[in-house]
Amino acid sequence: MITLPRPAPPSARPAMPAALKTLLKARWFQPALQLITLFGFTLAILAGFFGTPAGSRNFGIVFVWIVWWALLIIVLVPFFGRVWCTVCPLPAPGEWLQRRGIIRRTPGKLHTLGKRFPKRFKNMWLQNFGFLGIASFSAIILTRPHISAGVLLAFVLAALGLSLVYEKRVFCRYVCPVGGFIGLYAMMAPLELRVRDCKTCLEHGAKDCVVGNDQGYGCPWMVYPGNLKRNTYCGLCFECIKTCPKDNITIRLRPFGSDLFVAQERRLDEAYKAFIMLGCALVYSTVLLGRWGWLKNWANMDTLPHWLLYAAGLWLFNLVLLPGLFWGAAWIGRKLAGEMKIRDLFVAFAYTLVPLGLAAWIAFSLGFVFVNGSYALSVLSDPFGWGWNLFGTADAAWTPFAPQLLSFLQVGVLSVGLMFAVNTAYRSARQFYADHRGAFTAMLPVAGLLTLITGVFMVLYLG
Amino acid sequence: MFKRSEFIARLTVGVILIGLPALILGYQFIVRPQLSGIRTIDISASSPENGGFQPNSFSVTAGETVMLRFTSIDVTHGVAIGPGLGVDLGQIDPGHIKEVTLTFDEAGTYTFYCNTWCSVNHWRMRGVIDVRDRVNPNVIPTALPDPVIAALVAEGVDIDASVHNRSSAMSSMPMDDAPVLVERPSAERGATIAAALTIPTEFQDDAWRQSHTPQQAIALLLTQNPNTPQTDLADAVAYLWTRSAASESLARAAPYYAQNCAACHGETGGGDGFMAAQTAETPVAFADPNYLFTMRGDVLYAKIRRGGMGTDMPNFGTLLTPDETWALVDYLWSLSVEPNNSNR
Amino acid sequence: MPPLIVKRRLILLCALLVFVAVWFVPLPALRASGTHEFSLDMRQFEFTPGRIEVQQGDQVTITLSSSDVVHGFYLDGYQINQRVEPGITRQITFTADQTGKFRYRCAVSCGALHPFMIGELVVNNNFPFWRALTLLGVSLISTLVYLYFGANKA
Known part of the structure; x- marks a missing residue:
């Protein structure tokens, strides 16, 4: 895991296997998957509004917050990056309306007011605050089927509304709170969509991948594939594979976490995404999986002042305390290793929280998926808690799975996350300090901080 | 005008967004109730x-x-x-x-x-x-008043009073100086003691026992057995008061007590249930013979069925049959004394 | 093979060996044979006490009660699952034969935050925790050694 990822040579990346290429070039491919998830999504919304208010017996809660979440954070994001965005049903209705078509390539412009999205929102900040906002209510959203369904429906409506006003997938790219962290953690995935040879793109003036052609639409994610260096903002819709007349776009495997070292694209909003995600994993591990009932009641809004305190604590921890600690670590590192632009160093070190944060989320999610996964069985047979028994499993009892294995896995995942993070810290430091010793010294305080954070998780899970 | 694939896709979207909800809600709320027949x-x-x-x-x-x-x-x-x-x-x-x-x-x-x-x-x-009623659906039969409660009212008994020694036909026996029971009377000891005592015939009469307090019974025993210590008499009454309760009716009453009474009155009748601190009046302790021995069975019966005014004691008269209520009263007696294990 | 690659592989191998050793090396069980009695009350969405500590080998008796609605007591790793109605106390007894932290969880849906109603039984000495902390140190040190000696200094 800690082999240094070698950047792929800029040219002559291999072509995809023919079968994969045929599949990704097929116009029905993405809609077919979206229709499947749309089916599950509609069922979840229906169950949320009409099914039993008891979350553990409601498809809308169990399949969204246990099954989907586990699949997303433990499998899809770490191994396939943004592939959830390929199949996500939330923006589908809006996109289909913009295109006036689901599968077909409709000629002409998109049906939208076509307004340009304000420049000051063209970053991750909306997603940062959106996620924090939802996180502040998470104890409520995660457990009440009708509220959960309302939030999901609000996502669809927001996506629909934005698609009517603005061009393309503005919702996915700049607004969706889920899309934000998927993009951040997709940097870890060992899978990427890139051009095979940059020169081909440079020499090709028509830029079909941006403006579209009769094979497909211009990039809905407002990305120029020819310049793609990281997974963060590519939603894997595969339109560019369809449109590229030079057959210059490919999907390929690569070492885990390669995108972390693309120095020129590091930004403060992404750094904060990394702080917020790790911070929330820590807060959830304490509040939801901890032993302190009063904290749970605060998060559950037993009284408004209690909840306000909780929410204020959550925001302060994520936006001030955690970044402050990293700033301090970067500052000490700079003191030890030599003069350097502190803000750049701080932002670069924040990316060490991408591997560690993902590991923490996996460890946290394992902690309740192992325990509550068995709800999926009963809910599959009785999605609404109406006394149905579709597959004969409606009475399957709640049975936590392998608690001993759980702590074993949590320790393993966190250790690997830490090693990856320290490795990231060193490699990033090398981009600032050319000499080995300087870089090593500069990242030592951050390495200590990362270890401390990992230690806190270990105390919470095992101590 | 569309290609076939586009048509299928649109149809599928329609089926998912309109057909699926219609199917599920229609089945659950319209078709399913009709299928069941009743x-x-x-x-x-x-x-x-x-x-x-x-x-x-x-x-x-x-x-x-x-x-x-x-x-x-x-x-x-x-x-x-x-x-x-x-x-x-x-x-x-x-x-x-x-x-x-x-x-x-x-x-x-x-x-x-x-x-x-x-x-x-x-x-x-x-x-x-x-x-x-099938014939006269508009006539709602009025429930008959409970004869036991009616009799208490007729007798002038205050059901909500906390002590009942002075009521009833035993008014000739002043009970203001009812002795304090230092330890819980034992039905087991009482069984042996009672065998040696002169037992007045009133004790054979269920109706008499239900309308008198154990303290009154002790006083009555004392008139026939003047040289017996009070504690022995209390043991004897403990035995005489609980001997007729059928063990199966107690066994039925026990879970009923646990489900409906224990939250306030305590699992073993200590008056210390987890809700005890939140009721308008402190729940009484059945396990305390100094309380329960001043109560009449028919008053306990009435309290259970009618509830306690302003005390947060709910009424159970619409839930229980008279027999079930008497079984519960027997169970309360059993809480106030040490049980007679020899014949159980 | 270039010497740098050999050095890296050597460091990785050593780290892996230490990892396996730290997690699997048998430790002497410090068995006590005391008995412990606890009262444990449940209410939405909290166990009181939220943490119970005993020694390995202890005989543990817990008297369970509920102060609001029906709860359940499920203890990870001990196959204990006891439903507890308000007003009716229940007793469970077990021998704490494995060390570590075992969560007790509400086993009967008791309201919105039911899945997060969690307490902890810690059986000392908490070897899995100490192993985890040691692993944490090993992770850090092995990565630093790897980076310091295995990095391409050019």
């Missing part, structure tokens, strides 16, 4: 502060067969229907369903109620079933 009443249970039973009343016709489907939507509830039907569905966990098919033979009023502690207001969680 009238089905869906009742959701939540804590009283969140609405209790919904609906909390409905009418059926005598002789009609109905299916009641109960579901819980917040915490675990229990459902029983009384009085006298012997219907107890047991506990219903949130999101689960329990159903019962019933035919009410006679017109009258029945109560479905929560019998698992679910909230501070748990005891308010009740619903009413109006069983109408």
